[in-house]
Amino acid sequence: MLKLLQGLQKSIEGFVIPLVMAVGGLLLFIVILYVIIVVLHVKQRRKLEKTRAQWRDVLQNKPHEISLNTSTNNRRLDAVYRDELVRELRLSDLEQDRLVEIYRTNGGYDKDISQLSSKSWWERAGALARLKVVPDQPLKIDLPSLIHDDSHEVRLVALDYVAKTGKLPDVDPIKLFESFSPNLDSFLVIKLLSTKPGLDFIDPLCNAQSARLRRCGATLLGQPGKSEFLATLKSLAGDDDPTTRKRTAEAIGRTDEKESLEVLEKTAKDEIPSVRRATAGSLGKLSFDDALHLLETLSYDNHFSVRLKAFESLTNFGEKGRKIVSDHFSEEPELAREALFESYQR
Amino acid sequence: MIIPTDFLFGFVLFYNSLVLLYFFVINTGYMFLLLFASFELNFHNKRRSVDICQGESCGLVPEVAILVPAYNEKETISSSLSSLQELDYPNLELIVINDGSTDATLKELKKEFKLIPVAREKKGEVTHEEVDQVYKSVSDERILVVDKENGGKADALNAGLDYSRSELFLAIDADSMVEKESLYRLVEPYMTRETKVVGIGGIVRVSNGCKIEGSEVKEARIPEKILPSIQVMEYIRAFLFGRTGWSKINSLPIISGAFGLFRTDLVREVDGYRVETVGEDMDLVVRLHKYMREKGEDYTISFIPDPVCWTQVPSSMKVLSSQRNRWQRGLAEALIYNWKMIANPRYGSIGLLGLPFFLLFELLGPLVEVSGYAVFIVSFFMGWINVPFAVLFITLALLYGVLLSVTSLLLEEFTLKRYNKLGDRLKLLGMAFLENFGYRQLHALWRLKGLFDFLRKSGSWGEMTRESMESS
Numbered sequence: 062m063l064k065l066l067q068g069l070q071k072s073i074e075g076f077v078i079p080l081v082m083a084v085g086g087l088l089l090f091i092v093i094l095y096v097i098i099v100v101l102h103v104k105q106r107r108k109l110e111k112t113r114a115q116w117r118d119v120l121q122n123k124p125h126e127i128s129l130n131t132s133t134n135n136r137r138l139d140a141v142y143r144d145e146l147v148r149e150l151r152l153s154d155l156e157q158d159r160l161v162e163i164y165r166t167n168g169g170y171d172k173d174i175s176q177l178s179s180k181s182w183w184e185r186a187g188a189l190a191r192l193k194v195v196p197d198q199p200l201k202i203d204l205p206s207l208i209h210d211d212s213h214e215v216r217l218v219a220l221d222y223v224a225k226t227g228k229l230p231d232v233d234p235i236k237l238f239e240s241f242s243p244n245l246d247s248f249l250v251i252k253l254l255s256t257k258p259g260l261d262f263i264d265p266l267c268n269a270q271s272a273r274l275r276r277c278g279a280t281l282l283g284q285p286g287k288s289e290f291l292a293t294l295k296s297l298a299g300d301d302d303p304t305t306r307k308r309t310a311e312a313i314g315r316t317d318e319k320e321s322l323e324v325l326e327k328t329a330k331d332e333i334p335s336v337r338r339a340t341a342g343s344l345g346k347l348s349f350d351d352a353l354h355l356l357e358t359l360s361y362d363n364h365f366s367v368r369l370k371a372f373e374s375l376t377n378f379g380e381k382g383r384k385i386v387s388d389h390f391s392e393e394p395e396l397a398r399e400a401l402f403e404s405y406q407r
Numbered sequence: 408m409i410i411p412t413d414f415l416f417g418f419v420l421f422y423n424s425l426v427l428l429y430f431f432v433i434n435t436g437y438m439f440l441l442l443f444a445s446f447e448l449n450f451h452n453k454r455r456s457v458d459i460c461q462g463e464s465c466g467l468v469p470e471v472a473i474l475v476p477a478y479n480e481k482e483t484i485s486s487s488l489s490s491l492q493e494l495d496y497p498n499l500e501l502i503v504i505n506d507g508s509t510d511a512t513l514k515e516l517k518k519e520f521k522l523i524p525v526a527r528e529k530k531g532e533v534t535h536e537e538v539d540q541v542y543k544s545v546s547d548e549r550i551l552v553v554d555k556e557n558g559g560k561a562d563a564l565n566a567g568l569d570y571s572r573s574e575l576f577l578a579i580d581a582d583s584m585v586e587k588e589s590l591y592r593l594v595e596p597y598m599t600r601e602t603k604v605v606g607i608g609g610i611v612r613v614s615n616g617c618k619i620e621g622s623e624v625k626e627a628r629i630p631e632k633i634l635p636s637i638q639v640m641e642y643i644r645a646f647l648f649g650r651t652g653w654s655k656i657n658s659l660p661i662i663s664g665a666f667g668l669f670r671t672d673l674v675r676e677v678d679g680y681r682v683e684t685v686g687e688d689m690d691l692v693v694r695l696h697k698y699m700r701e702k703g704e705d706y707t708i709s710f711i712p713d714p715v716c717w718t719q720v721p722s723s724m725k726v727l728s729s730q731r732n733r734w735q736r737g738l739a740e741a742l743i744y745n746w747k748m749i750a751n752p753r754y755g756s757i758g759l760l761g762l763p764f765f766l767l768f769e770l771l772g773p774l775v776e777v778s779g780y781a782v783f784i785v786s787f788f789m790g791w792i793n794v795p796f797a798v799l800f801i802t803l804a805l806l807y808g809v810l811l812s813v814t815s816l817l818l819e820e821f822t823l824k825r826y827n828k829l830g831d832r833l834k835l836l837g838m839a840f841l842e843n844f845g846y847r848q849l850h851a852l853w854r855l856k857g858l859f860d861f862l863r864k865s866g867s868w869g870e871m872t873r874e875s876m877e878s879s
Contacts, residue, residue: 069424077795081802088810092836095817099832102820106827183453190455214454217599221457242601247467248457254464280467315463365528395526402523402545 112142113149120153120163140176140187143169147191157195164195174201182212189215193222204230209240216241220248224255234262235269243273250280260289267293272302279305283312291320298324303333310336314343322351329355334364341367345374353378357385372396376404419786426779427800433768434807440652441814447655448647448822451712459591459598465497469597471590472500472573472671476563480581481510485519487581490622492547496590501550502567507536507557516552520544527551527570533679535565560664561680561687568679571671578688580665582719584614584622589714593668596709603706605695606669608654608662609714610646612825613639615722624717629831629838634727637846638720640838644815647712647823654710658761660696660741662708664688666716673698681744686737693745696757712823728853735773735857742766773854779804780848805843812839 146169150160164170169191176188189207207219208230223229241249253262258281266278279297282290294316297309310328313321325347328340341359344352356378359371372389375382383404390397460468473491477484484503491501505513516522522542529538536558544550555566564578575597579585589609597604616630630636653659662669664687674680677694680687692708699706721727742749742765749766751758783800786792792800816835819825826832 067420069420073799074793074795077799077802081798081806084802084806084810088806088813091810091813091817095813095820095836096833098817098820099829102824103829186453186455213601217457218455224458224461244601244603245599247469248459248598251459251461251464251467254467255461365526369526369528393526395524399523399525399543403548 109141109145113145116146116149117153120149120155139172140184143172143191144187147194151194161195161197165197169195170197177202177207182210182215185210185212186215186218189218189222193218193225196222196226205232208232208237217248220252224252227256229253229256229258229262234258234266235274238266238274238277246273246277250277253281254284257284260293263290264293267297272305275300275302275305276308279308279312281312282309283315285315285317287316288318288320290316291318291324294321294324295327298327303331303336306331306333307336307339310339310343314339314346317347319347319349319351322347322349322355325352325355329359334362334367337362337364337367338370341370341374345370345377348377350378350381353381353385356382360385360389368393369396372400373403376400379404416791419782419789419791422779422782423786423792423796423800426775426783427803429772429775429779430800430803430807433772434803434811436764436768437648437811441648441811441818442652443655444648444651445818447651448712448818452822456592456595457599459595460497468496468498469575469594470498470500470573471496471594471668472502472567472571472576474564474567474571474576474578475501475503475581476506476560476567476578477503477508477512477581478506478557478560478563479508479510479512481508481512481515483582484512485515486622487583488516488520488550490584492549493587493622494585494590495587496594498573499549499590500571500573501547502553502571503550504553504555504563504567506555506559506563513552513554517542520550520552521546522552529569530571530675531569532675533565533568535562535569535679535682538566538570541570559682561682561684564687565679565682568671568675573671575668576671576674577666577668578664579716580718583611583665584619584624584717585666586715586717587623589716592711592714596711597668597670600707600709603699603704604670604709605673605699605706606662606667606692606708608650608659608667608710609716610710610712611642611663611666611716611718613642613720614717615639615719617717624715626827627825627831628828629826629834630722632722633838633841634724635720635722636834637838637842638727640812640816640835640842642720643819643835644812646710647818648811648815650710651712653761654708656756656760657707658756659708659710660693660757660761660765661689662692662710663716665718666714667692669695684737684740684744685733686739686741689737689741690744693741693748693757693762697745697748697754700754700757715825724849728856731850731853732857732860735770735854736861738765738770739858739861742770770858773851773858776851777848777855780851805847808843808847809840812842 146164146167150164153160173188173192176184179185185207192202204219204223208216208223210216210219238246238249263278263281266274266281269275269278275297282294282297284290294309294313297305300306300309306328310325313324325340325344328336331337331340337359341356344356344359356371356375359367360375362368362371372386375386383401386397386400475487475491480487488501488503503516505516522544524540525543527541536556538553538555540554542552542554544552551570553566553570555563568576575594577590577593593607593609596607612627613630613635614624615635616628617624618626618628629639650659667688673695674691677691677698681690684690695708721730742762745762748754748758749762783797787797813836816839820832826835
């Protein structure tokens with residue numbers, strides 16, 4: 062054993078020098094590389110800051126001089142400069158049309174459009190992210206194909222673009238939701254709500270067999286001033302799936318429609334506490350005096366979370382709401398005190 | 408008893424060879440992590456953030472509860488809570504858990520945030536020490552204060568979980584400074600990843616030496632003192648290639664207790680934090696992996712490098728040694744409590760790679776390292792090992808370490824670039840060398856003591872003395 066170890070020590074001698082040279086050499090190389098990169102980055106940052114300061118000056122003082130030099134020979138760096146220009150444009154106080162004009166005149170728009178057909182997903186995503194800030198009209202972008210792009214990252218930015226421009230492209234709602242993982246449902250709904258989709262888009266979702274799609278449809282119905290949604294809301298309030306009923310009750314709080322109270326009358330009697338709680342929350346947002354008697358009923362609910370929400374909502378109704386809260390003081394002193402404090406704080 | 412010289416010589420040679428092999432394997436393991444991390448960071452650098460909050464539908468983003476356990480935090484609690492009020496996020500619950508403080512923490516909160524006693528429903532899914540009273544702030548309806556009997560940090564977090572109504576919760580330390588947009592950045596992967604996201608960790612950076620205005624870091628700087636400066640380097644390495652690398656292969660076994668976002672329902676399902684350990688953050692993440700693997704669901708526990716939480720690190724040896732001692736005990740406890748997962752193929756990459764690596768190299772590493780240095784020094788001076796062997800030992804033990812540190816700096820430079828001053832970046836380079844000569848050995852010694860304290864079942868949480876933020 063001892064001889065074996067001594068032999069090992071001896072045999073090590075042969076490759077110690079090459080190994081030390083290799084590790085040491087690599088270390089030296091990385092240190093030098095680090096120093097060079099740091100120096101280059103510092104220089105690049107200074108140059109970029111100088112350019113941005115010039116842009117800012119032009120944008121603030123001479124907005125009619127819209128020729129901003131962004132061109133470089135390096136394709137990657139060119140995209141960096143366009144990113145920076147877009148950031149500056151976003152920070153400026155100029156009107157949207159003006160920003161688009163500046164970006165277009167400086168060649169940014171054409172470069173980004175051509176970059177949308179790049180094979181690299183990050184180039185497509187980058188171009189779309191810039192165009193999102195300065196979207197040109199009329200749309201020359203094939204949005205439906207970008208929404209169904211192979212790259213998940215590009216699809217996310219495409220949805221962001223849709224939300225920013227507020228224009229829903231012609232896509233099948235069911236196919237759209239099914240092409241994304243259910244984990245993205247809330248993200249999709251938020252994006253789509255920004256486009257204020259109509260019944261033709263939402264109805265297929267609300268009538269779908271999958272509870273997942275009906276839940277998304279219910280949330281999409283929560284838009285103010287859309288009385289045509291009432292019939293669909295009514296039917297979803299009796300859905301088999303409790304989460305769909307809860308989402309329906311929540312959506313009504315965003316509708317601002319007095320007629321939707323009859324839907325809430327139905328959800329206020331739901332067997333699931335979370336649906337009744339959502340109803341209490343929505344009633345507080347509607348602020349129609351007719352909602353008071355429903356809230357008063359919910360303030361006697363046998364579930365604590367429903368009573369708590371009802372008390373919170375009652376404080377939105379001024380003196381009338383406070384009167385109901387005060388009546389509860391003897392049996393629910395802490396809930397009543399909290400609601401009254403909040404009410405007076407407002 | 409006389410030990411034969413031949414036997415001693417043979418043992419020394421054998422042990423030195425073993426330690427050499429250990430250094431080679433651990434550093435090569437880190438090299439692979441570095442490789443994984445660079446792929447992940449490259450992807451992260453190329454991807455574009457998307458807005459998760461858009462106009463009127465902003466209210467639909469998931470509600471997040473920020474849980475702030477506080478024990479004797481009279482001096483800092485008001486400023487910490489005020490900075491959290493400034494966070495840019497629409498659906499927020501701020502839950503401070505006063506864990507039986509013996510100073511005037513509660514009084515301070517009552518005074519600053521106009522608290523009134525309220526009735527609140529407990530979910531009752533996690534156990535914790537008795538709650539004396541729940542308070543709500545009249546000045547900010549998002550603030551809830553849970554006043555409870557002392558039970559430790561994990562117990563306080565469980566109480567916060569019990570009263571939270573949010574879909575997600577963020578556990579932070581009372582003295583942490585969370586960057587304004589951090590919450591959006593943490594929630595973004597939760598909303599946009601195709602697989603179910605169970606937990607997300609952000610990067611913790613060192614606030615010592617930084618330019619701070621109010622409760623916001625205005626400019627990241629490297630501290631003047633050497634000890635905190637070395638820790639800046641250490642944190643960059645640990646987070647940027649350690650956590651990012653493990654995250655890439657979905658084997659991240661720890662999300663810092665100072666800055667981690669989790670799904671409330673799942674944490675309740677695994678019974679919340681374990682109170683018997685000082686490593687409650689690692690234990691929770693490991694149990695979440697276990698739970699999800701046993702359920703057979705696709706999931707991720709991720710680390711993302713740009714949401715930043717700033718924390719003050721110890722600037723004295725005494726406090727630092729007690730902190731590292733506690734971390735080592737926490738690691739030991741998390742591994743012992745979840746030993747059935749180690750090398751168990753049922754738990755996939757975390758069982759076969761993550762946990763065995765942590766057991767062999769993070770937990771037992773200090774033992775091999777400290778004894779290895781001792782035996783090496785003795786045998787070198789006794790003339791039992793030759794010069795080439797000694798050179799090889801130093802190369803693998805120290806130079807390889809420096810190589811890893813400098814490469815992680817390169818990663819920082821290519822991706823996040825948080826330190827703008829040229830001088831600061833060069834200082835970091837100096838620290839990459841310095842930490843491997845002296846500090847690393849001392850650190851191994853502290854961790855070894857932590858391991859012994861764990862075996863003897865002794866040790867406490869330890870105290871962190873903090874400098875005033877304004878002075879740093």
